[in-house]
Amino acid sequence: MAVVATVDVAAGPGVGLLPMVSLGPAFAGLIGGWRRTACVGVFAFFLCLALGFYDGVFAERRGYAAVAAVAGVTAAGVAGAVMRQRREAAFASMCSIAEVAQRVLLRPVPRAAGHLRVAVSYASAVAEARIGGDLYEVVAAPAGVRVIVGDVQGKGLEAVETAAAILGAVREAAHEEADLEGVGARLRRAADRALRGEKFVTAIIAEVSPERGAVFLNHGHPPPLLVRADGSAHFPEPTRYALPLGLGLHQAAGPEPYQVDFGPGDQLLLYTDGVTEARDAHGTFYPLAERTGHLSDPDPQAALEALRADLAQHTAGPPHDDAAMLLLRHRT
Known part of the structure; x- marks a missing residue:
């Protein structure tokens, strides 16, 4: 997001990099929990607003589309992080049960x-x-x-x-x-x-x-x-x-x-x-x-x-x- 903001400020609104701010919450949902993803999404939302006002793109539809893209990717990232954490918890529970079964079968000599x-x-x-x-x-x-x-x-x-x-x-x-x-x-x-x-x-x-x-x-x-x-x-x-x-x-x-x-x-x-x-x-x-x-x-x-x-x-x-x-x- 820092790279996107820097390039957007330096290149001006004509480049159209504003929707790429949504990459922040997208990657956050892949590697972090839902709280971290939500925090990154909120930061991306306000960053997108600030860049949009700076570039003056809210006079056009593309400014609102960029903000909507950030909000939508954030929501999807939070939902994905919640589902991933649930699967990880279920997998950890299964692994603990399997480990007990394995120790019973091949117990330490x-x-x-x-x-x-x-x-x-x-x-x-x-x-x-x-x-x-x-x-x-x-x-x-x-x-x-x-x-x-x-x-x-x-x-x-x-x-x-x-x-x-x-x-x-x-x-x-x-x-x-x-x-x-x-x-x-x-x-x-x-x-x-x-x-x-x-x-x-x-x-x-x-x-x-x-x-x-x-x-x-x-x-x-x-x-x-x-x-x-x-x-x-x-x-x-x-x-x-x-x-x-x-x-x-x-x-x-x-x-x-x-x-x-x-x-x-x-x-x-x-x-x-x-x-x-x-x-x-x-x-x-x-x-x-x-x-x-x-x-x-x-x-x-x-x-x-x-x-x-x-x-x-x-x-x-x-x-x-x-x-x-x-x-x-x-x-x-």
Whole structure:
């Protein structure tokens, strides 16, 4: 409005810039509240009157048209600001409810569980969402620390609903079943009830104890990354992969448990394919095994955040798929 007033005074009434004073309340309605928009509109109205008398344009219809334009844009800006503020309030209320639901579904994992230190990182591919189709859980059971990391086919609310059903079954079975095979059987039955059609969930279930090390059940999920105390890393794989959850067809056998040693100083990273399938601008997959140096920080959460930052730098942008990482570190 200051620019319009300056140019109008300098150029004279022949330029016809007076209606452009209405740009003030127009932009105010886009970025401010209705009170600020109204104040800007009142100021624009009197500025338009002052410029109109200075230019002597009220002897013609265009002077009154300019004042009417300012008044009309101000009214529209106030109405738009009121509607926008109502939508923002409703959106904020929905976000707060969704945040509570998200915390119930993917609740914070314990920083310490038994003989393990735990850290977790999750990045959703859906904008403005903290959860998606990936899932994780850590349960300290009498037989050992039982964990799961899974990936639900698809995205959106349907994937979140499936993840909730799987996590509910895991949390119940982890405390009640005496061995990991029993947890896996309960999980397969829950997935058969929850999943319909060709929907499925890849998952890896682990039981970590000081006596047996780490025991895994792999349902078509990427193998874990085991980082030894000396810095060497490899991916322990089962002798035979089982079908993902939901595709058991009621006749297929479950996965065979397999065991690896897990001692002081060792680290175990469970993740979803959103990590290993992340690509850079040239289409190169993220080399997870080559980036284990980021896990050297004494704080497990800081180490995992460093790895996540490196993953974000590799993709140079937002993730195209949900990416969950769960780090287990043997406490010495």
